[in-house]
Amino acid sequence: MALLTYQGVVYPAQCDAMGHMNVQYYIAAFDQSFWHLVAAAGYSAAWIGERREGWADRRYEIDFLRELPVGSLFEVHSGISKIGRTSLTTCHRLTDKADGVLCAELHAVSVYFDLAQRQSRVLPEVIVRGAGNCMI
Template sequence: MEITYRGVVYPAQTDAMGHMTVQYYVAAFDQAFWHLIHSLGYNADWRFERKEGWADVRYEIDYRAELKVGDLFKVASMVKKVGNASIVTHHQMFSANDELCAEIQMTSVYFDLEQRTSKAIPNAIKEAAMSRIQLPSDL
């Protein structure tokens, strides 16, 4: 797994229970995903130049420990599976003390932004992703 995002919990990111709210966990995981696919060769400018991007179609999240105001955290990411037009990634969020706070498995589809349909992942990205697949036993 590689570190793909680092953050800090701000007061506005917490809920009435005093811990980081779900929308900010998801936002951190989403940002980690973008860093991961960039490392695989995806260029964010393709959203405009090629009208190609990504659409998340499934999230499965497990919350393990709370993050509170001022807590530093990091997200580590890996590729689990690569299909013709989709990729399954796994991301783990850790506190500054390396306690596992949350993890998500995401399924994302490579997407034609004009046609609003899936399309094949470019070969270079697919090959890079396949070379970095990690299985659960690798965690």
């Protein structure tokens, strides 16, 4: 089930020379969406400090389908498409709130990560169980 993971508005400072939202702000929206998605799956941001465990993005594949001009309201719906041993594959769909049209879509692979050892870790069971509730 896809979850609403982000809502935003395009500000003038977020636009590039062509007058639409710049790529860096799509990435920022997708990044924030990811954190909401993994929280829904059972991950706690407190684990960064408490356990020294977090996430490392390994792969991004983005399709930009329609521009968003200044003032556009948009939202991101996200879900998990694959649960691996150490990673989650996620899908994030950014749509224009005015008409629901898909503007950009990200498919990402993010690895559960030991921040001290700088290496992947097996996904905790609580995340594996919770991720099952976020599958698309």
